[in-house]
Amino acid sequence: MFICSNVLFEYAQQVKNLGNTLLELLSEALGLKPSHLADIECNQAQVLLCHYYPPCPQPELAIGTSRHSDGGFLTILLQDEIGGLQIFKEERWVDVTPTPGAFIVNIGDLLQLISNDGFRSVEHRVLAKNVAPRVSIANFFGTHIDPTSTRIYSPIKELLSDKKLPLYRETLASDYIKHYYSIGLDAKTAISHYQL
Ligand SMILES: O=C(O)CCC(=O)C(=O)O
Numbered sequence: 001m002f003i004c005s006n007v008l009f010e011y012a013q014q015v016k017n018l019g020n021t022l023l024e025l026l027s028e029a030l031g032l033k034p035s036h037l038a039d040i041e042c043n044q045a046q047v048l049l050c051h052y053y054p055p056c057p058q059p060e061l062a063i064g065t066s067r068h069s070d071g072g073f074l075t076i077l078l079q080d081e082i083g084g085l086q087i088f089k090e091e092r093w094v095d096v097t098p099t100p101g102a103f104i105v106n107i108g109d110l111l112q113l114i115s116n117d118g119f120r121s122v123e124h125r126v127l128a129k130n131v132a133p134r135v136s137i138a139n140f141f142g143t144h145i146d147p148t149s150t151r152i153y154s155p156i157k158e159l160l161s162d163k164k165l166p167l168y169r170e171t172l173a174s175d176y177i178k179h180y181y182s183i184g185l186d187a188k189t190a191i192s193h194y195q196l
């Protein structure tokens, strides 16, 4: 137990470093200073979710994880070699084939919101498999999970102009989190509720 938790804390720290580097690169890609996304606390909350999918005797009748897009800003996902992860692209499901040693990085809904659709979150799901158990570790960078937080997110003003109007309204972080969990998976994406 002790050894396992040490490894997990070390993993979380390393993934956090990677996430911070990615947020710098994403800030620059938006034409902002490298620290912009960290300055507005896109990395404020880090949540590690370890998934275990038991082998399923009738995978065609079940689903591993239902269709959804991730709610936070950025996800760094590690999957094993079993496969089953799919993204919804151009109106069809596309396999994300496991690549040993590679992470999958997902844009989350809130990054779509603050980038005013500069970056898009992607819907994904995990199929049930009968070959063997599947394990994945999802690391989410999100926002204040504290329900009393007064942090507000809206499209970054440097990205707006007369030709680029805001596509989303100001969104209280705590409201957004409540809304995301209240609609559940398999629903339309949570940010559509905040669209102007
Ligand atoms: O297990 C996976 O590969 C994906 C899990 C996932 O989409 C999530 O935790 O949000």
Ligand SMILES: [Fe+2]
Binding pocket: 068, 069, 070, 124
């Ligand atoms: Fe996800």
